[in-house]
């Protein structure tokens with residue numbers, strides 16, 4: 281069942297309002313799309329759009345490490361020592377450091393190379409494996425950024441469709457998650473999700 285609404289929610293984050301759009305129940309979980317800053321989310325876990333080195337970077341990765349403090353990077357370095365980084369489409373977990381979230385799940389989305397190099401499947405894997413790792417660590421609520429759509433150049437609407445489809449598929453079988461929050465940063469990403477939800481694509 282669809283509930284489509286635009287609400288002003290949660291008050292200002294870093295000087296701008298955070299808007300929430302479209303809440304939809306799938307199984308036991310609420311899927312919500314918001315526009316906001318992922319570092320400010322109070323979900324059990326937030327997902328980082330990392331790279332295979334796990335050593336940090338720009339974009340959302342930089343923002344999470346800045347806001348979360350050095351402990352997150354220390355844990356990433358330990359994971360790297362143990363397993364040699366994180367392959368594309370896989371996910372690893374650390375604590376949340378100074379963040380409100382208890383965990384950060386670091387996943388690596390694909391670099392967009394035109395669409396015929398398995399990018400769709402790799403992006404699907406990044407969402408699915410992040411959800412799996414969240415459940416394995418008893419998270420009930422999780423927030424995602426728009427993985428791969430920044431520095432990695434994945435087309436926004438195509439990525440949004442994959443995100444929604446993968447979340448829906450996962451929630452059809454999972455009974456433990458209570459909320460999956462898709463956090464858009466820019467207006468364009470927010471509107472891509474809004475269009476898809478409006479079409480009833482989820």
Ligand code: AR6
Nearest residue numbers: 317318329331337338339340341343428429430431432465
């Ligand atoms: N909250 C939510 N979303 C954000 C935030 C934030 N604070 N900051 C940026 N975004 P990107 P990628 C959005 O480039 O494409 C890094 O250097 C941003 O607007 O962060 O997966 C890594 O180390 C965009 O919609 O990730 C990798 O090397 C989305 O997050 C590489 O970039 C993803 O953009 C990964 O590239």
